[in-house]
Amino acid sequence: GQFGEVHLIVEPYYEGMPVPETYKFNGQEFKINVKGTEEIPLEWGGKLVFINSIVGGSIDARFMPAILKGIMSRMEQGPLTGSYARDVRVIVYDGKMHPVDSNEISFMLAGRNAFSEAFKNAGPKILEPIYDVEVFVPSDKMGDVMSDLQGRRGMIMGMSSESGYEKLVRRK
Numbered sequence: 001g002q003f004g005e006v007h008l009i010v011e012p013y014y015e016g017m018p019v020p021e022t023y024k025f026n027g028q029e030f031k032i033n034v035k036g037t038e039e040i041p042l043e044w045g046g047k048l049v050f051i052n053s054i055v056g057g058s059i060d061a062r063f064m065p066a067i068l069k070g071i072m073s074r075m076e077q078g079p080l081t082g083s084y085a086r087d088v089r090v091i092v093y094d095g096k097m098h099p100v101d102s103n104e105i106s107f108m109l110a111g112r113n114a115f116s117e118a119f120k121n122a123g124p125k126i127l128e129p130i131y132d133v134e135v136f137v138p139s140d141k142m143g144d145v146m147s148d149l150q151g152r153r154g155m156i157m158g159m160s161s162e163s164g165y166e167k168l169v170r171r172k
Contacts, residue, residue: 004106006059006067007094010118012125013049013087020051020091032091038068046086048075059095059107066104067092070111079119081126088122090115136165 009023020032036052050068052061059067075085095110133154137145145168146156158169 002106003098003101004110005096006110006114009091010122013089044084049089063107066107067111070108
């Protein structure tokens with residue numbers, strides 16, 4: 001058997017964010033003892049700030065890279081929509097291991113699952129892309145196209161006629 005359990009906090013990260021000193025869990029406030037911080041630039045943009053706050057040996061330090069690997073894999077797959085997660089701070093504060101049955105794979109999976117669960121509780125926001133688009137459409141189809149664009153939350157910024165077609169300038 002394999003055994004690994006990880007408890008972590010996921011929160012939005014912004015540049016210059018202070019290192020946390022406490023966290024609240026189930027109505028109680030706990031002190032965070034930061035053992036190590038790793039700031040990782042992500043291939044897809046943004047950062048992951050990984051904070052090891054394990055005290056008392058509940059998880060061996062040798063399993064931290066496996067936990068990080070599990071978190072990174074879940075961030076890349078996207079815990080909500082399949083889109084990358086970015087600009088996140090993760091604090092590993094507790095867990096359990098077994099002296100014989102724990103291994104790297106069990107902690108990679110535990111880190112992955114703990115991230116998915118904690119990410120949902122962090123109030124994530126989906127970042128929508130914004131595009132400037134020009135659409136050329138025959139005059140008789142103008143109403144249908146405008147309706148479709150507005151149905152996709154597009155903002156029509158202007159209209160004009162060019163060479164027998166209507167031109168819509170839209171920002172999504």
